[in-house]
Amino acid sequence: MIKVGSDSGNLPLGQIQEKQNNLLEKLAFSKKVNNAQDDAAAQQIIDRLTSEVEGNRQSLNNVYDGISVAQVAEGGLGSINDDVNRIRELTLQSGNGVLSSGDRRAIQSEITQLQENISQTIEQTNFAGKPLLSENGSLDFQSGANANQSISINTQDIASQLGGVLSIDITAGTSVNEALEAADAAIETIGSARGDLGATQNRFESAARTLTQANVNTAEARSRIQDLDFAQAVSQQASNDVLGQAALTVQAQANQQEGQVLSLLS
Incomplete structure (x- = not known):
């Protein structure tokens, strides 16, 4: 029996969703670097600059x-x-x-x-x-x-x-x-x-x-280093939405084709 795997279609969709979630988090906090996971080197620089800013203020x-x-x-x-x-x-x-x-x-x-x-x-x-x-x-x-x-x-x-x-x-x-x-x-x-x-x-x-x-x-x-470019982020969000919709369409077509093949073989 020929098996049309759905993993190949899910992987791009999952990646797009992950990018979208990460982008939404940045938009929520107005930062492109929220923690070391986003950019470890940048976070270290941000921490040093923050210490300097607070020190100068006091x-x-x-x-x-x-x-x-x-x-x-x-x-x-x-x-x-x-x-x-x-x-x-x-x-x-x-x-x-x-x-x-x-x-x-x-x-x-x-x-x-x-x-x-x-x-x-x-x-x-x-x-x-x-x-x-x-x-x-x-x-x-x-x-x-x-x-x-x-x-x-x-x-x-x-x-x-x-x-x-x-x-x-x-x-x-x-x-x-x-x-x-x-x-x-x-x-x-x-x-x-x-x-x-x-x-x-x-x-x-x-x-x-x-x-x-x-x-x-x-x-x-x-x-x-830290703050988010809103124009760029919104543009990226729109691009991710288009990619997500395209990935969903491809996945739907793949599922439909898999159903047709299974129907013929049964």
Whole structure:
């Protein structure tokens, strides 16, 4: 008896169905590589790029926090600088020979209030509980996805450097010259600290721009490998549908012929 096997017709149809199922999965997830089975080498590259993208994103958050810290510290120093300048102005005013002792007490009263403001500003200039102007140290921020990529903000004990200004008392023996020298030294100290913070803030902002561009480039590279080309996928789906219908027609004809042969032989 002659046997017309159906396996030869089923094999192409099965392959087409498998391709169609795989394509539908890609369309569902909008990815042409969903796991290592699709493309092992591509999946490894995607995993590395994803790690880099996530690392850059977190590093960018760190950098923005660093910028905020620098801005808070610089703002505190700016306020202190204003108070020191006012103390210097009052010191100059106290050097007027026509002032009475009562006038000088009134001037000293304002100087004392400004000194208290300075101390309060130093104490209250913090970020997330970290003192920025009352302790010597540094705050380190990871500014890249890899090792040895960090930026530090130096914190200072400003109060210890402003002792001369904080002890000015024109009613208790502090001369105009001594007060002016203390104020000038304080202004220089504050200016230096603000300059350091400004330079550090510029480093953070440069790192933020670099990380942002790197993340865009890395995400685009990952997308080219991972994401599905919908136009191409839909076209392939239509082609698979045609091939599937053709395979079904061939299979039906083969089954019909097999039935006819068996009928003749019986």
